[in-house]
Amino acid sequence: GESVGLHLPTLSVQEGDNSIINCAYSNSASDYFIWYKQESGKGPQFIIDIRSNMDKRQGQRVTVLLNKTVKHLSLQIAATQPGDSAVYFCAENIHQTGANNLFFGTGTRLTVIP
Amino acid sequence: DGGITQSPKYLFRKEGQNVTLSCEQNLNHDAMYWYRQDPGQGLRLIYYSQIVNDFQKGDIAEGYSVSREKKESFPLTVTSAQKNPTAFYLCASSLGTGGTEAFFGQGTRLTVV
Numbered sequence: 001g002e003s004v005g006l007h008l009p010t011l012s013v014q015e016g017d018n019s020i021i022n023c024a025y026s027n028s029a030s031d032y033f034i035w036y037k038q039e040s041g042k043g044p045q046f047i048i049d050i051r052s053n054m055d056k057r058q059g060q061r062v063t064v065l066l067n068k069t070v071k072h073l074s075l076q077i078a079a080t081q082p083g084d085s086a087v088y089f090c091a092e093n094i095h096q097t098g099a100n101n102l103f104f105g106t107g108t109r110l111t112v113i114p
Numbered sequence: 115d116g117g118i119t120q121s122p123k124y125l126f127r128k129e130g131q132n133v134t135l136s137c138e139q140n141l142n143h144d145a146m147y148w149y150r151q152d153p154g155q156g157l158r159l160i161y162y163s164q165i166v167n168d169f170q171k172g173d174i175a176e177g178y179s180v181s182r183e184k185k186e187s188f189p190l191t192v193t194s195a196q197k198n199p200t201a202f203y204l205c206a207s208s209l210g211t212g213g214t215e216a217f218f219g220q221g222t223r224l225t226v227v
Contacts, residue, residue, distance in 0.1 A: 008154040034215055043120075043204055043218030044157075089156060091216075101147070101172075102208075102216050106156040 008087070010109045019077040021108045023090035028071060032093035034102070035064060035075045037086045044089060047075070077110075085112045117141065120205050120219035126227050127192070127199065135190045135222045137205035143217075145210030146188035150174060151202040151221075160203075163188055164210050192224060200226050
């Protein structure tokens with residue numbers, strides 16, 4: 001899994017299998033979390049978000065789980081497809097004086113093997 | 115279509131030169147951000163702006179400058195004081211109220227030659 005400050009971890013999965021990407025966040029006061037997908041040479045794209053008053057949220061083929069006790073976030077991708085190959089980032093929303101800023105983890109590179 | 119546009123996509127700079135990266139959004143977002151991304155690394159915050167005519171330093175502001183004269187525009191200048199400017203630069207915008215996603219541009223890859 002990823003955590004702020006570590007070099008890019010990688011995950012390889014067979015096409016059709018489920019993928020789980022993990023993220024450890026840093027600030028216990030963070031109240032909003034987002035998963036982004038970034039393809040090579042492009043900007044990150046929103047996948048799914050979750051607020052701190054929830055522990056699970058589902059989208060199309062994706063599920064985000066939030067464990068506030070251990071400050072852990074995961075992204076589950078069902079039936080992984082070659083088009084899912086990308087770098088995945090988690091981001092936490094941290095309230096700072098006069099601002100709300102997103103802070104990103106290092107990312108996890110997902111490679112789908114056909 | 116609403117969105118956020120960065121230009122140019124690729125930029126080459128000679129050592130000692132200042133260069134300005136453009137970022138424009140038509141999403142009517144109050145907040146705009148600049149991030150730097152190095153190979154195999156996450157995104158690091160350079161500068162952010164919550165409203166027009168106001169901006170704040172992020173984690174790695176040294177060697178960079180910004181302006182926010184219009185709501186739609188948040189240009190980033192990479193100055194000669196930035197010792198290692200070669201990187202992928204990403205601009206983003208959001209409603210700025212917290213608890214909302216940020217929308218990203220497609221990035222500018224800056225290379226020092």
